[in-house]
Amino acid sequence: MKTKSKIAALRNQLRSSGIQAYLVPSSDPHNSEYIPTRWQRRAFISGFTGSAGEACVTLTDASLWTDSRYFLQAERELAGSGMRLQKIGLAGTPSLVEWLASHLPKGSKVGVNPQVITHQRYVTLQKELSDRGLQLVLVKQDLVDAVWPDKPALSLSKLETHDIKYAGESVASKLKKVRSEMKSQGATAHVLNELDAIAWLFNLRGRDVDFNPVFVSYAIIKEKSAHLFVDLRKVTPDVKRSLGKHVKIHRYDAFGNVLKGLAKSRGKTWVHDATASQWIFAQLGKSNLITERSPITLLKAMKSFKQIRGMTAAHVRDGVAMVKFLSWLDENIGKIPMSELSLEVELERARCASSLYRGPSFSPIIGYAGNGAVVHYRAVQATSRQVKAKGLMVIDSGGQYPDGTTDITRTICCGTPTRMQKEHFTRVLKGHIAVATTPFPIGTRGPQLEVLAKRALWMAGLNYLHGTGHGVGHYLCVHEGPASLAPRFPNDVLMPGMVLSNEPGYYRDGEYGIRIENLVYVTVDKDRPGFYKFENLTLCPIDTRLIDVTLLTTGERLYINQYHARVRNAIGSKVKGKTKLWLYRMTRPI
Known part of the structure; x- marks a missing residue:
């Protein structure tokens, strides 16, 4: 059934229920980010497969709201569906309530499943709609379920x-x-x-x-x-x-x-x-x-010493897999056919070499050339590009291990970089280094550090819209609150043991994306009483072929060389032959 047909069937349910609009959030009864397929109602009714978004269908119109991470993906997936994309955060984009007020006469009823809306959101939305003469009503049976005949069952996998x-x-x-x-x-x-x-x-x-x-x-x-x-x-x-x-x-x-x-x-x-x-x-x-x-x-967010030790071991294991994969990629790019999808398979094969590997921590993002500009890109047969020996490629992936969860992004030079590509990469790198190396006083909130990641970009009139960092669980969810380097948790302070990502980026629509991501953890700065600092967990070379050394300070060059020495010492004894030679070449001092 195509999206237009699904929406038409849902409208029939609205009519029979006496409802003029129906809200379909991304959530499930457990307020999950990643949800079981049985409860992926928003993806089913809209065709948009990103992890964040909200759809609303009236008797005559339909819209989907999502944030900047998914703008390009949503435009592609919603094309021809009859559902309009509403870009959250951009001037002129109406809020859900504004949109409903402009599309419905007063007295209209807006339905929602009470199991997929939080109490806080329900109370707020109820008041906002009431102020505009609209009524929020709770439905006993989800209306999307009524038009989803082959809805999957919940998993019966053992605990x-x-x-x-x-x-x-x-x-x-x-x-x-x-x-x-x-x-x-x-x-x-x-x-x-x-x-x-x-x-x-x-x-x-x-x-x-x-x-x-x-x-x-x-x-x-x-x-x-x-x-x-x-x-x-x-x-x-x-x-x-x-x-x-x-x-x-x-x-x-x-x-x-x-x-x-x-x-x-x-x-x-x-x-x-x-x-x-x-x-x-x-x-x-x-x-x-x-x-x-x-x-x-x-x-849960404040990992113990034992958990941090486990996360460290998991990142060594994951670093070995990444080095093997990137070495293989460097050797074969331009020599054998490869696509974004085939590289996903190759990367998974590298991680599966570890007996402790439990699977990916999220759907890998391998975006070559223009696809790299889609922040949360996911390759499918229709979009998967052939990878050539030119341009840039973003590889964002992670693994689950019983002693830790990983999340790493590297931007790869596939050929000879342009001067502009090197400048953009280096400015992203400078922000990454600033976050990694800046001590901060006890009581600092994560979003206060975000300017460090963006300063070098801002100085050149450049920016990125996604958060700079998110919390990460211990063999749990790759996105975990309340740790954050983004406005999502504006009032939460950084505490020892919290694990976060450090992932500034830059994106040129249709051309390329750049992102550099390591996981870090918060620890006491023994040299500065009353201060905390970040320590790196991720162990994998940063592609120095993309660095414009003239833009780096002496301290930034020292950081790169010290980081690469640490990578070399941790991974070198665990790889052999061509892989070891590649590792040593990629971690040479700059």
Whole structure:
């Protein structure tokens, strides 16, 4: 069924339901970024496959909102669909509410599934629509599901225990910390719906979601008990033993009734209004609620020494795979046929050489020439370019290992770079170095450092629109809050143990993209009391063929040479032959 036909079928559902517009967010009942295919309703109805976006369909019009990372991709995927692209952040782009107010008469009803909209968003949207004479209504059955006859089932993959040698802390210890935070807030129950929080708390992992080792579940933590709600067919004897007496396991679909029981209790229930769905809040009713962010968010983000040690080991392993792949690429480019898609296969093969590799941490972004300018590009048969011995190529990828998650971007010189390409690359590199090397006082918020990454570009009248860095989980989600070098979490301070990406870039539409990304972690700066600093985790050469050395300061050159010496020392003994020669050549001092 083509997108136009899907939208037409959805409009029939609107008419029969007495609704004039229907909102289709990207989310699922667990407020996930990457979601199971069964709940990818926005992608189904719009044809847009990016991870961030929101569609809205009226009886006569349809639009999709997404941010700058996906503008080019969305334009391509929405072409001919009858759904108009609304570019968030650009002048003249209406907000969802403005668009609805201009397309609907007063008194119209806007429907939404209460399981895929957070309570906080619901309250805000309800008021904004009401102020414009529109009504937000909750539907009992998702209208997109009614036009999706072959909707996939949820995964039945078994849960896996996450060994304490990797996790670094027992379930009992984590529960004790959570209960301590609950006690300080006067909470007698804590409701969890975010999958990575549940996986972290119970030292479990799963395979229900692409790229993220999580499993579909809910949890409730009480003063003296803990409860996990999951499809019982996925629970193995090992999982039962690992949870032991600490956790009671229930059917996934029993969660709603237990919530209603909490609504009748006299105690306070802690549930985050920015991540929990309106459906969860509806089950809890008007019981005494604490709606602050879960304490697990920060506990999970601040990796322990053991976890950082594991992340370090994972990055050595990943660095070996990257060096083998890039060496092979350098040797064969222009000599054998290769495409963006074939390079994905080759890169995956390199990572699979490790017995500890558990799969990619996100869909790889291999963008040659103009495709590299699409920030979150994903090659498909229709777009995959043949790679030639000229131009630039962005390779953004990552892996999942039981001791850590990786995310790395390298921009590759495929031939002889132009003077402009070298200047642009070097200015991006200068920003990358500035972030990596600048100490910052305790209490610094991530977005405050973003100017460091952009200064060299701004001096040349250049810029990029995506965030400079995101938090990264420990064998969990590659995007993890609240650590950030972007405005998404403007009030959260950087804390020791947080792992973030450092990934400035520059993009020329239709020509090329440039991005340099390492993962770093926050640690105490022993030379500067009251300060923190970043330490690199990623170990892989930066392509010096693209550097205009005349634009670098002495300190920047020293940084590159010291970083490459570290890469050489960490990886050199683990590769042989041509690969080792390539590594030594690519890490020579500049």
